[in-house]
Amino acid sequence: MRRPSGWWRSPKPLVFGVCLVPLALLVLDGFQGRLGANPVETITHATGLWGLRLLLLTLSITPLRRLCGWNRLIAYRRMLGLFAFFYASLHLSTYLVFDQFFDLRAIWDDVLERPYITLGFSAFVLLVPLAVTSTNGWIRRLGKRWVTLHKLIYPAAILVSAHFLWLVKADYRESGIYALILALLLGYRLLPVRTGKRRRSRTAQANGAMGRVSR
């Protein structure tokens, strides 16, 4: 049987391009003066939402593989996770530069005094080591500890979700839906897995398989 060729065989560049679309649309809106009355708020919201969405997509890879057998999805998990971090960094930069004008004192006061900023800040701190150690070199160097370290994605996602829930003042529908999706994705991981599958997953983890391990 002929193997599929072109982008379909390796759609990584396509997925990479799709992950950049929200940023491209934001830049386009900026050039066309369509960022609304408060552009900083619009950018903060869009980048924060995409950070969260990509984090949830990253966490959905393992359940999708187990439920649907789409094992090839694993090839995209690292990219999705790094894009989540990329949007979270844009989100944080917007806050630091355009909201607080790099006033370190005011930023620190915000972190201490506003619980939703504390939660967002803590989430970002947890995401940093995940992004830094996402390279093949770090995966090799850390071995089994890499798998343990990358479990930080769970508390990070919970903190992001709490950050979103906390900052909402009245309508909890949107933040609630994201929190529910996260609860389902995390809850799924608590379900017992058939021993054979668990053994296979452990073997994959032990092999340290360059971002292909189960998370």
Ligand code: HEM
């Ligand atoms: C130091 C870290 C962070 C700071 C200072 C921060 C700050 C903010 C601010 C100022 C807002 C807007 C609040 C408002 O509308 O009143 C916001 C909203 C939001 N942030 Fe963060 N954030 C941080 C980390 C994160 C991270 C790591 C993520 C996701 C990966 C995230 C996701 C969100 C989401 C989803 C929203 C709501 C967007 C919306 O209202 O549509 N934040 N954040």
